[in-house]
Amino acid sequence: MSNVLITGGAGFIGSNLAHKLVANGDNVTIVDDLSMGKRKNIADIDVTFYEHDVCDHGFMHNLLSKGRFDYIYYLAAVASVADSVERPMATHQINQESVVDTLDYLRTQHLPLKRFLFTSSAAVYGNLPDFPKKESSHVQPLTPYAIDKYSSERYTIDYGQLYDMPTVAVRFFNVYGPRQNPESPYSGVLSIITDCLNSGKTFSLYGDGSQTRDFIYVDDVVNALLTIVDKAPEPDVYNVANGMETSLSEVIRTYEKIAHSQLKMEKKDSRNGDISKSRADVTKLQSLGFKPKWTLESGLKNYWSTYGE
CATH class of the missing domain: 3.90.25.10 (UDP-galactose 4-epimerase, domain 1)
Known part of the structure; x- marks a missing residue:
């Protein structure tokens, strides 16, 4: 049994991931402020749930220290391009600052960890002509949302490479489903x-x-995340899509x-x-x-x- 933390775990992808992990016998903790997620999404599974903001660094530090998580799936975000254009600073605090703070706390406290996975977005590619989009393609983040996602994935990968932390990032394309x-x-x-x-x-x-x-069904996304967490050989970024x-x-x-x-x-x-x-x-x-x-x-x-x- 693994000890797993999912930020944004009451949301769309997070709740589907939580259901899969619980079915696999893992011990799952979820942090979600319910700004977009819903409590009913996880009401039928046995998880430890905190209705809380990931920008509360003191709360997150305490949880990380006590939880001693094997795996952390970082899905918490304001997942709206339009909202990031309207409120760039507020969304930046969630979409980037909270991620870097979590990574740095894990680093400075030397907390044991099997994998930290950050969820980025295909929005980082923008409208550049490279096609199809490879992880090595040029990026053109056109909005604060895309800028923060790209920056946070780079922090995730670079923390892994610089400090020998087991990190990985994924770029979601268009996910859909229950x-x-x-x-x-x-x-x-x-x-x-x-x-x-x-x-x-x-x-x-x-x-x-x-x-x-590039639409991909959420069940495939969950299986992709579990595959990446288990098999990615080093800190890197992966497209998650159908192709x-x-x-x-x-x-x-x-x-x-x-x-x-x-x-x-x-x-x-x-x-x-x-x-x-x-x-x-x-x-x-x-x-x-x-x-x-x-x-x-x-x-x-x-x-x-x-x-x-």
């Missing part, structure tokens, strides 16, 4: 579409729908067929900082033995069948 919050203005595009199809609400389509994304490119218009057409319903849409101008094309090169992740199990269609079918549970 427990995704439709109130999220950025990461939850498929959850927003799902909610609109289910309720008959109007979906706001920013741009013409030609923008592409497939799909336009938003195509996703909507596929989902309408699955839901047997037509999505009501209102077209709006593209948002500042939005990315037009996105697809990951997942060669590095595959080298660890990971293979996704869910196609976009099968993932959407399962998401639709479980929506509202």
